[in-house]
Amino acid sequence: MKIAFSPCPNDTFVFHALVHGLVPGAPKFDVTFADIDITNSLATKPNGPEVLKISYAALPWVLSNYALLPTGGALGRGCGPLVLTKNGLSDTNDPSLLSGRRVAVPSERSTAYLLFRLWAAQNVPGGVGEIxxxxxxxxxxxxxxxxxxxxxxxxxxxxxxPSYGLNLLVDLGSWWETDTGLPIPLGAIIAKRSLDLNSLAGWIRSSVEYAWANPEESRGYVLSHSQELAPEVAQAHIDLYVNKFTADLGEAGYGAIEALLGRASDEGLVPKVDWSLLR
Known part of the structure; x- marks a missing residue:
């Protein structure tokens, strides 16, 4: 079975047991490591992998072919995307600084960019310049x-x-949590609807639980795919992004997803969602 996820510490930590044959009953997996922009695109292809990690913002485009799994993803509090500027560009954190400016984003259909667009519509007069x-x-x-x-x-x-000499203009996670009181939906695990989704979700949940119970076993795998990160940074990454919502979205998780995609749909930023396909 083909699976695609990022080489980031949270994904390699979560899927280590699954792709190394440590989950009883699970099939063998052929792994593709790819940045989120690539996996978002792969999910739209007819021959895309059976299982992928994508942005929640990309979910409305693929729900007819892929189901959202309730486990393995990234959703939480205090873990949102950041908007950074160069130190010295401004002495204040005034959002109007971005009016007409060039802003880099990691993917056109990333949750980060969706949150940015929702925030900018309220806070950046006249909008940003080039994306x-x-x-x-x-x-x-x-x-x-x-x-x-x-x-x-x-x-x-x-x-x-901070090591790049950059300034935090806004923490979009904090903005979202303050604005809605909800956690932030970041990365979703999806699987083709033709699969045995209950078994697949169970295998992934077992992989998450195995990682928590045996953290040392995945360490080499995690660090081999995040060679630019110090071990303590990789661990901080895991601690932040792998949480109770990774094991199971629960009602709070689904509520946050519905709030994000519902607001984005109302603003015309994503297609209308058939909510019956979400759960």
Whole structure:
């Protein structure tokens, strides 16, 4: 069975047991490591992998062919995307700074970009200027070097951006939580509807539970795919993004997803969602 997820520590931690034959009854998996922009695209292809990690923002485009699984994804509090600028560009965190500016984002259909668009509509007079799609690991150097005016970053950038001499303009996760009182839906695990979805969800949940029970077993696998990260940064990444919602979305998780996609749909940013296909 083909599966695609990112090489980020939270994904390699979650799926280590599943792809290494440590989950009883699970089939063998052929892994593709890919940035979120690529997996969002793969999910739209007729011959896409059976199982993928994508952005929740991309879900409305693929729900007819893929089902959302209730386990394995990234959703939580205090873990949202950040908007960064170069130190010295502004002495304040005034959102109007972005009016007419060039902003890099990690994917056109990323949850980060969707949150950014919802926030900018309320806070950036006249809107931003040019949006530049860029692999997430290239965004902070581009902001630092003045190639773009601001960057929308995800993942371990939350822990490492000060080392690039960058300034936090806004934490979009904090904005979303304050605005809605809900956790932030970031990355979804989806699977083709032709599969045995209950068994697949059970195998992934077992992989999450195995990782929590045996954290040392996945360490080498995690670090081999995040070689640019110090071990303590990789662990902080796991601690933040792998939480109770990773084991099971629950009503709170589904409620957050419905709030995000419902608001985005009302604003015309994503297609209308057939809610009967979500659960």
């Amino acid at each position: 530049v799609i860029m692999p997430f690991n290239e965004i902070m150097p581009a902001v630092r070097d003045g190639l773009i005016d601001a960057g929308l970053v995800i993942h371990e950038a939350r822990f490492t951006y």
